[in-house]
Amino acid sequence: MRAAALFGLHDVRVIEVEPPASPGPGEVVLRVAAVGLCGSDHHYYQEGAIGSDVVEAGMIGGHEFSAWVASVGEGVTHLSPGQLVAVEPAIPCGRCEFCQAGHPNICPDVRFCGSPNHVGAMADYIRMPAENCFPLPETMTPVEGAMLEPLGVAIHAVDLAHLRVGQTIAVLGAGPIGLLTAAVARAAGAATVYVTEPLDYRRAFARKYGADAAFDPETEDVVDAILAATGGRGVDVAFEAAGAAETPDQAAQVTRPGGKVIVIGIPYDDTMTLTASVVRRKGLTVKLVRRMKHTYPRAIQLVDSGAVDVAALATHVFPLTSADRAFALVDGHRDGVLRAVIDVGQEDGDCTER
Numbered sequence: 001m002r003a004a005a006l007f008g009l010h011d012v013r014v015i016e017v018e019p020p021a022s023p024g025p026g027e028v029v030l031r032v033a034a035v036g037l038c039g040s041d042h043h044y045y046q047e048g049a050i051g052s053d054v055v056e057a058g059m060i061g062g063h064e065f066s067a068w069v070a071s072v073g074e075g076v077t078h079l080s081p082g083q084l085v086a087v088e089p090a091i092p093c094g095r096c097e098f099c100q101a102g103h104p105n106i107c108p109d110v111r112f113c114g115s116p117n118h119v120g121a122m123a124d125y126i127r128m129p130a131e132n133c134f135p136l137p138e139t140m141t142p143v144e145g146a147m148l149e150p151l152g153v154a155i156h157a158v159d160l161a162h163l164r165v166g167q168t169i170a171v172l173g174a175g176p177i178g179l180l181t182a183a184v185a186r187a188a189g190a191a192t193v194y195v196t197e198p199l200d201y202r203r204a205f206a207r208k209y210g211a212d213a214a215f216d217p218e219t220e221d222v223v224d225a226i227l228a229a230t231g232g233r234g235v236d237v238a239f240e241a242a243g244a245a246e247t248p249d250q251a252a253q254v255t256r257p258g259g260k261v262i263v264i265g266i267p268y269d270d271t272m273t274l275t276a277s278v279v280r281r282k283g284l285t286v287k288l289v290r291r292m293k294h295t296y297p298r299a300i301q302l303v304d305s306g307a308v309d310v311a312a313l314a315t316h317v318f319p320l321t322s323a324d325r326a327f328a329l330v331d332g333h334r335d336g337v338l339r340a341v342i343d344v345g346q347e348d349g350d351c352t353e354r
């Protein structure tokens, strides 16, 4: 079968690999439908590592995906061949203290698709535990199914904030995760949503997508702008979704006393800076988002009910054979890209702009 694998920095190749073995008890083999190209895939492409997770040549990427069930193993009763499912990419151990306490996202032994410890979904087929598969309603497309993974991260971020109806938030960074966080926060009752983002097209998208205001850190002091917009008080919750050097500290500065800072972004040099006096004097709560947990059923509901539009974020769709072009597009923030998605079923051809 075909797979898109990383061979070094900026080096993605489509290669032939052995298909997965038949599903064992409790497992399924899936025919991949659509795979989103995540910021973390891009980290591996640009830096070759995320923290201590270092890419080995031939690593198959991709963890945001939907798929059709191809075959089911013994004891799998809730899935049948042909069904379209969204797939949770994390495979926690299920036995450790943290899994047992209901926090599989922080399992130290978790395996994660498209990372150095588990094969990814940028391939024709993948084998997964059946319990990772969530059947999709007929109204949902493979691309929407792939977008449920980043939507899950946004849901988890808003869960961590314990947002209350009528509160005011800021989202720093209007990439797909920031935009989805804004949309989920709005669905959860946020009254006012401020966004900061250096790319013009992303600020414009954020305004259309429901932000009350979108500020440009390159032409204005975004901390002053948000403080001014809130009458000097600051927002109840600031979500950092940029992974830039300055954004965690900006998030702390725009948050009101006693408010919360939720850090979602992955910083490019693996270091995060906060000014101690700012977080300390305001008594801020700072939480870091580790992927997600228990979000798929709610993500499906949010999309199926129309509360959150994920399809609008999938701006470009590529065939698997053009995976290298998808990475290059995301790398350059070119052509108005938000999420580039690989349509694995699509025959060779051009990128479709949506």
Ligand SMILES: [Zn+2]
Residues within 6 Å of the ligand: 038, 039, 040, 063, 064, 149, 150
């Ligand atoms: Zn992702």
Ligand SMILES: [Zn+2]
Residues within 6 Å of the ligand: 092, 093, 094, 095, 096, 097, 098, 099, 100, 104, 107, 108, 109, 110
């Ligand atoms: Zn565990």
